[in-house]
Every structure is written in structure tokens, then in C-alpha cells.
Amino acid sequence: MTAKYRLLALDMDGTLLNDEQKITPLTVEWIKKAMEAGVHVCLSTGRSSRSAMPYAEQLGLNTPMIMVNGSEVWRAPHELYRRSLMDVELVKEMHKIAEEFDIWFWAYSVDEVYNRDSWDGEIDSREWLKFGYSTEDNDIRHKLLMRLQELGGLEITNSSPFNLEINPLGVNKASGILEVCKLLGINMSQVVAVGDSLNDLAAIQQSGFGVAMGNAQETVKQEADAVVASNNEDGIAEVIQKYILTEAGTSAGRISKQA
Incomplete structure (x- = not known):
């Protein structure tokens, strides 16, 4: 399989994790397929690194990560790249x-x-x-x-x-993803960002392809390029299957914004 995009930026709560705070086996399976196809998978979360790290380890991620809504960017798990402090x-x-x-x-x-x-x-x-x-x-x-x-x-x-x-001010998941892109040598147009809440909005708006979960807040759904199943119904597996991996490898055009 060929990947249409280079980076998959995943919110955690309400997106990657189901309501039991777990990553389902099907979602794990499709994330592994994306990684095998050369896609960088990046956690993009409001959580602290301490809280997010066990999930990064579960998935075997060695990519940059965005923590605390962009206040921290990690070059790799356990290797801090940049931190923005509050006044x-x-x-x-x-x-x-x-x-x-x-x-x-x-x-x-x-x-x-x-x-x-x-x-x-x-x-x-x-x-x-x-x-x-x-x-x-x-x-x-x-x-x-x-x-x-x-x-x-x-x-x-x-x-x-x-x-x-x-x-x-100015610190959000989109600014974090932009820094991750620079670290990886790719562009925002090559990013798929997925989320469910307002702290995902800037990332969904500014990435190449923005996806809202089925359980997302209405504003987020309106701004997304696509809406998938909920966090309890393997929405992330759907994102990868439908929008990232393709047999032919041809690049699909952006889906029009949801009404």
C-alpha cells in the first residue's frame, strides 16, 4: 500500500482512545499498517508527556510528539525539543x-x-x-x-x-504540528490531523486534510474535510483506510468541507 500523506497527527482523548481510555486492537492494527507504509504517526494531545508516553510506547512510536496542546514539542519520546511557558x-x-x-x-x-x-x-x-x-x-x-x-x-x-x-497565545496543536513538520522535513499539506474538540480546531483547519471524529463538537465537524466514526467505533482505523492508504497510490483531492 502507498500512503497519500506523510504525517498522521492524532488527538488522544475522544479520538485515538475510546471511552475506556484504550486503543482498540483494530485501531492499533491500522496504525501499524500506516507506519509500515512510511507514515509518521504523531500524538497531538492536551495531556502531559508522562500521561501520553505509555500509549506512544504501546504503539511503538519513535516520532516527534505534541503535548499539552502544543506547549511542548518532543523530538522523540523522552527527548524534549521545545517548551513554551505561561506568564x-x-x-x-x-x-x-x-x-x-x-x-x-x-x-x-x-x-x-x-x-x-x-x-x-x-x-x-x-x-x-x-x-x-x-x-x-x-x-x-x-x-x-x-x-x-x-x-x-x-x-x-x-x-x-x-x-x-x-x-x-499562539501556542496550539497547529503550531506544534508545524514544528514537527520542520523536524521531519515535510509540509503541512502532507499532514492529516484528527480530533474532536476545540483544541484540535487549528490543526484540523491548517493541515492538508482535517478529520473530525463522529463524536466531535459541532464546530469541529463543520471545519473538517471529513467526518468519520466515533472514538468507540474505530474512527482512526477508518481515517487510515479511507484517506491515507491507497492501493494505487494516486493522490486524492481534498474533500469539500462538511455543511
Whole structure:
């Protein structure tokens, strides 16, 4: 089989992983086929490297990886290439806002993930990568968004309809994929990016071919070139089978955007 594209950038939660946090055997099988055909398979996740690494090892990946929504790019597993840190003053402001609204929050430092239950108030001495909030109250989430936009200097996305994830401005999965392309000597036009949430949107828009999972948020589906089965129905296997590997090796044109 010949590959139409050179890089497959995969979100993890809600995309590569099913709802039981597992990669199904069929998905593993097709990822191996893609790798055998010369496709670079790259994890592109909001997770920390510590949390993502076991899955990279399960798949036998030795490619660059995008972690913490692009705040880290790894040249290979266990080999850091670039890290973008958050302004400590912004972290303090975001923590104040979390306290004010009395909602669940978490923050990724270089070494650890902290949340409302484990927060010790020590901000200045740590290096921060990402901050997040979670609430099912739509009104509070909207007010939060307004406050965050007023702060400035922030890249605001989500990894579920009920949360907000914040990285330094300009840092996202698309910027991470662009760096990975440079490391591999390929172009964004040769990338297939797959995801389900707003933190995948920039990657889906800017890659050569953007795919939304069947369980993706509506905005993501609207911006994608194709929509496949859900994360519980081997959507990634479908991506590889339909859009990446071809018997003939002829390059297919971009599928028109979903209505």
C-alpha cells in the first residue's frame, strides 16, 4: 500500500482512545499498517508527556510528539525539543478567577498537574504550561471566557464542551504540528490531523486534510474535510483506510468541507 500523506497527527482523548481510555486492537492494527507504509504517526494531545508516553510506547512510536496542546514539542519520546511557558502573572490571575467563580480548575506545571484539591498556592517557583477550568454551568463558562479574553496573551480552547483550556497565545496543536513538520522535513499539506474538540480546531483547519471524529463538537465537524466514526467505533482505523492508504497510490483531492 502507498500512503497519500506523510504525517498522521492524532488527538488522544475522544479520538485515538475510546471511552475506556484504550486503543482498540483494530485501531492499533491500522496504525501499524500506516507506519509500515512510511507514515509518521504523531500524538497531538492536551495531556502531559508522562500521561501520553505509555500509549506512544504501546504503539511503538519513535516520532516527534505534541503535548499539552502544543506547549511542548518532543523530538522523540523522552527527548524534549521545545517548551513554551505561561506568564506566571497570568497564572496568578487565572487562579484568582477560579476562586472567584468557585469552580473546578487544574494547572499543568513542567513537573506536575495540580487541581483545586491539590493546590498549594506556590506559583512563582514553578514553570507553568497550561491552565484549565471545568463547569457544566453554561452561563459561568461564558463569563469565564469573557474574563479570560480581557486578560489577553492567552490561547483559549477546550477539550470537552464543559471545560476551557488555556495556553500561551499562539501556542496550539497547529503550531506544534508545524514544528514537527520542520523536524521531519515535510509540509503541512502532507499532514492529516484528527480530533474532536476545540483544541484540535487549528490543526484540523491548517493541515492538508482535517478529520473530525463522529463524536466531535459541532464546530469541529463543520471545519473538517471529513467526518468519520466515533472514538468507540474505530474512527482512526477508518481515517487510515479511507484517506491515507491507497492501493494505487494516486493522490486524492481534498474533500469539500462538511455543511
